[in-house]
Amino acid sequence: xxxxxxxxxxxxxxxxxxxxxxxxxxxxxxxxxxxxxxxxxxxxxxxxxxxxxxxxxxxxxxxxxxxxxxxxxxxxxxxxxxxxxxxxxxxxxxxxxxxxxxxxxxxxxxxxxxxxxxxxxxxxxxxxxxxxxxxxxxxxxxxxxxxxxxxxxxxxxxxxxxxxxxx
Numbered sequence: 001x002x003x004x005x006x007x008x009x010x011x012x013x014x015x016x017x018x019x020x021x022x023x024x025x026x027x028x029x030x031x032x033x034x035x036x037x038x039x040x041x042x043x044x045x046x047x048x049x050x051x052x053x054x055x056x057x058x059x060x061x062x063x064x065x066x067x068x069x070x071x072x073x074x075x076x077x078x079x080x081x082x083x084x085x086x087x088x089x090x091x092x093x094x095x096x097x098x099x100x101x102x103x104x105x106x107x108x109x110x111x112x113x114x115x116x117x118x119x120x121x122x123x124x125x126x127x128x129x130x131x132x133x134x135x136x137x138x139x140x141x142x143x144x145x146x147x148x149x150x151x152x153x154x155x156x157x158x159x160x161x162x163x164x165x166x167x
Contacts, residue, residue: 004080005077005080005081005084005099005102008073008076008077008080009073009077009102009105009106011073012069012070012072012073012076012106012109012110013073013106013109015069016066016069016070016109016110016113019062019066019069019113019117020113020116020117022058022062023058023059023062023063023113023116023117023120026055026056026058026059027059027120027124029055030054030055030056030124030127031124031127033051034052034124034127034131037051037052037131039131039132039134040134048131048132049128049132052127052128052131052132053128056121056124056125056128059117059120059121059124060117060118060121062113062114062117063114063115063117063118063120063121064114064118065114066110066111066113066114066117067107067110067111067114068110069106069110070106070107070108070109070110070111070113071106071107071110072106073103073106073107073109073110074103074104074106074107075103076103077099077100077102077103077104077106078099078100078103080099080103081096081099081100081103084099
């Protein structure tokens with residue numbers, strides 16, 4: 001059971017590092033996509049929203065679950081420490097504290113992965129709203145062009161009164 005301690009530690013930290021790499025890779029890909037995309041080229045609002053939000057749920061899921069992975073590592077680490085304590089006839093305080101500190105590092109690592117993921121998810125969701133709003137503005141502007149009331153419609157849109165009808 002003592003050899004299980006390093007295995008648990010490496011497994012938990014390995015999973016958390018892999019999740020961090022995935023979150024960073026998705027974030028970089030999304031930022032590159034947002035920089036190069038033009039919302040006005042989309043003819044369908046559903047397609048725009050689908051392209052803008054692609055893979056954002058993965059980052060949100062990592063941010064929501066990383067603390068639980070860390071907590072799992074802590075619980076397993078404490079179980080290994082207590083099992084080792086129970087099976088050893090003579091165990092000193094140093095080895096107990098070392099085992100418990102390694103277990104608590106897993107929770108800290110889980111939180112260290114979760115916080116940046118939540119921040120990145122919020123940043124990317126804001127970018128989605130910005131692109132979505134620019135598309136909404138472009139669609140409303142195209143709809144108003146050529147109409148007798150185009151200036152009035154655009155003025156109403158800019159002032160947030162886009163749900164009123166002008167006859």
